[in-house]
Amino acid sequence: MGISERRERDKERRRAEIIEAAERVFFCKGVDNATMDDVAEAAELSKGTLYLYFKNKEDLYLAIIVRGITILQRAFEEAAKARKKGIDKVAAIGRAYFDFCKTHAQYFSAMLYFESYNLDPGADSGYGVQCTNQTNRTFAICEEAVQFGIDDGTIRPDIDPKKTALTLYGLATGLLQIISIKGKLIRQDHHVNPDELIDTFFDLIAKSLRP
Amino acid sequence: MGISERRERDKERRRAEIIEAAERVFFCKGVDNATMDDVAEAAELSKGTLYLYFKNKEDLYLAIIVRGITILQRAFEEAAKARKKGIDKVAAIGRAYFDFCKTHAQYFSAMLYFESYNLDPGADSGYGVQCTNQTNRTFAICEEAVQFGIDDGTIRPDIDPKKTALTLYGLATGLLQIISIKGKLIRQDHHVNPDELIDTFFDLIAKSLRP
DNA sequence: TATAATTAATGACCCCTGGTCATAGTATCT
């Protein structure tokens, strides 16, 4: 049975190579400008082969997004682990998110695509569901941190951890989205440094989570 | 000079008719699925004519978005006008935003498109800049409300009104985006009613704006 | 009123790109 296993490994390696190539191409030219022929060339394969490994262009893009979410998840885990108090865990996760947005801007804007992507509920295959699952796992870390804070008394106990975590996640993502896309505009039209909005956000939230 | 003026009026009417038709088509089939031929047919014109009035498909879509933003702006103005205290103005604007998202879901998701749309800074024509201007006007209402609240003592004075307004705007938009797109998922996977996230948001913010 | 000039509208056409499929090539099994 060694052969079929090696075949499986080869296939996964191929798949990874394609994702790697696609990432280079998409991140460089932008998803919309990049063509599947570009990806094929970068992967040193024919276009048809791409479709043996991925349903379509979107699926390939979602595969890249899964990687991004995984990186973010790791960052969240580290951030939460490194703090003792619940409220600090939450804050650290928030900071980790903003750092991620800066250091992995390409991944982040890819993830925004997924955020505004309506995956059809019928599809149980493909990378769309992986994205959803991975996002849920990432989100779970936030929820745990909030719960931890409630338990150790550093976060007010009258809030629902799940709802709060979901809300915070949505808020932070929205703010980052605006900053990442309209950042220049904010600076030009409003003479505000986008980073200060993040600080404003932290100020606001810190006040509202206090017991 | 009566003739060239009438010509101008005719042209504007045509333009409006096209936008109207495009709105029907785009809102019904979705922008991506709808073709310019669809729009042409709905407008009872040939496809080529559309391009006499709009740079391209995106520009036509942005024209629709301008309408959406204008509706939102009106709603903000009304909301702010109807309250006396600054903090209530802010809250009312927030509620108006959420109402808008529900009652004009199509416009809202169109506006999300603009939100994630990188308009090239070189373009000084087209509807993209109109979107930006209209958004800025809408945002100004939020800023005024915050300032009003600081002045009348219903909002803590140690915050910057512009930064706070920008931040709140971003936060609210982000939350609404997540709800509008992942609402079903939130309900299914997390057993949380999306509307409760909005309440959570209001709770959080109310606490942090208090003097 | 006849003719020229300007403007508006058309739809056949181009071309790019996502996606397919019959064919060819290569490794594995018998």
Added chain:
DNA sequence: AGATACTATGACCAGGGGTCATTAATTATA
């Protein structure tokens, strides 16, 4: 060595965004 299964290929197709030479209609001119 031949049969079988799996992988890869690239010519090809379809659909849609965008263009442009041509036509029709309106207005200005003689």
